[in-house]
Amino acid sequence: xxxxxxxxxxxxxxxxxxxxxxxxxxxxxxxxxxxxxxxxxxxxxxxxxxxxxxxxxxxxxxxxxxxxxxxxxxxxxxxxxxxxxxxxxxxxxxxxxxxxxxxxxxxxxxxxxxxxxxxxxxxxxxxxxxxxxxxxxx
Numbered sequence: 001x002x003x004x005x006x007x008x009x010x011x012x013x014x015x016x017x018x019x020x021x022x023x024x025x026x027x028x029x030x031x032x033x034x035x036x037x038x039x040x041x042x043x044x045x046x047x048x049x050x051x052x053x054x055x056x057x058x059x060x061x062x063x064x065x066x067x068x069x070x071x072x073x074x075x076x077x078x079x080x081x082x083x084x085x086x087x088x089x090x091x092x093x094x095x096x097x098x099x100x101x102x103x104x105x106x107x108x109x110x111x112x113x114x115x116x117x118x119x120x121x122x123x124x125x126x127x128x129x130x131x132x133x134x135x136x137x138x
Contacts, residue, residue, distance in 0.1 A: 003075070003076075003079060004034075004080065004101065005034075005036070007076045008072075008073075008076060009021060009036055010072070011072050011073060012036055012038035012040065015040035015041050015097075016038050016039065016040035016041075016096075019038065019039030019040060019096070020039050021036065021037070021038045021039075022035075022036070022038075023036050023037075031085070031105065032103045032104075032105065033101075034101050034102075034103070035098055035099065035101075036098070036099050037096065037098035038096050038098075039096040040096050040097065041093070041094065041096075042091045042093040042094055042095050042096055042097055043089065043091040043093070043097050044093055045091075048089060048091060051073050051089070052073050052087070053070075053074065054070065054071060054074045073099075076099075076101070080101045080102075083103050084103065084104045084106075085102040085103040085104065086101065086102050087099065087101040087102075
């Protein structure tokens, strides 16, 4: 999620000279619905399907060359899809854009297991055991 928001917010900053960028989240139909909205240049209707294509860059006559590779939004779409969500946008030229994405609520299932570790010849046997490794350094 961190990478998704970094890409969406940095993209919004590229296409806004003055105005606002807003982020939020709602819960709807067992999904989290996130959004990043800006009051920037907007995306023409005929270009809206292209912004999720790799290496595509939107060119606008009033915005200087903003650089980039055209991979930010395709990466976002890939991550959202991998997480089981969907992404779409609403935009109007000269009024801004709002990119939405959903992530499904996934609840963990508790698995009952035997609380002991098998011993064989003095060695611990972990067959039929699940090991969870968690890393919090990001």
